Amino acid sequence: MEEQPRNSQTVRTLLQLRELILNGELSPGERVSELGIVDRLGVSRTPVRVALVRLEEEGLVDCLPTGGFVVRAFSEADIADAIQLRGVLEGMAAQRAAERRLDRGALAGLRGIVAELDGLVRQPALSIADFSDYVRLNDRFHGELLSLADSPVLRRSLERVLSLPFASPGAFVRVQAELPESREILVIAQEHHRAILDAIENGEAARADHLAREHSRLARRNLENAVKNQRQLDRVPGASLIRLRGA
Missing domain, CATH: 1.20.120.530 (GntR ligand-binding domain-like)
Known part of the structure; x- marks a missing residue:
């Protein structure tokens, strides 16, 4: 598996963002705004971007052709x-x-x-x-x-x-x-x-x-x-x- 994020803020952001998706606070088909997550979690853009890439690898979000990410439905x-x-x-x-x-x-x-x-x-x-x-x-x-x-x-x-x-x-x-x-x-x-x-x-x-x-x-x-x-x-x-x- 790819190397786990080492930065503690990145790890926290990944866990929090994953929880938002699994708890239904971010709905399937909903576009995930980097800036919206930055404001919501009170973190910088870099850990949010890294977390979204990891969640795409896990299959919980899809990367849009035009850029950005959307919550995946199964x-x-x-x-x-x-x-x-x-x-x-x-x-x-x-x-x-x-x-x-x-x-x-x-x-x-x-x-x-x-x-x-x-x-x-x-x-x-x-x-x-x-x-x-x-x-x-x-x-x-x-x-x-x-x-x-x-x-x-x-x-x-x-x-x-x-x-x-x-x-x-x-x-x-x-x-x-x-x-x-x-x-x-x-x-x-x-x-x-x-x-x-x-x-x-x-x-x-x-x-x-x-x-x-x-x-x-x-x-x-x-x-x-x-x-x-x-x-x-x-x-x-x-x-x-x-x-x-x-x-």
Whole structure:
């Protein structure tokens, strides 16, 4: 990935501007005025310009042919493509981890996360707090999987995909809390986690790749459930950027 901005003002500006977009304070299709952001955030033009270039790289804004930037909107197809691409990259990460023939010590972290997730999913009823814990542990699982691949190229590529908030592994998990089939989806996801760990432990690279790709498809299922209910969709980070069919 490109070198991160070192100037603290630039970093702050990037974070603040990204938050304005994800919170819906800057709407899809809205032109982002450098001077307007300068006044709004109380910073100089240089960090604003750098932040906008970075947000274009992340895919949250588009550069206009005439100059300037506009907040990007995302279709359901865009999100589905991002989720599928994440699945491909995570499949490669699982494959690489399996190929490395890691010993039990190296896999202790991943095994511990799977055990914590097992304890959570086995509970007879799940609260909103439990779903938050699941999201946290799920993010740790995916982060540990990437670390086990030990591939800077894969890490950079995945970080680029995950800069879109609704492409992340936990983006649509919170919407499950209100779904009748929520436990079924979590049980399936946890079976995937255990199977991926098993494939990596046994050095089954092709199986690990396939399982990780299949696991990412649950996010597609969650997306499809979320778009049926606007209240559920609104729980997704960056939901204001999503344009549904027929909306």
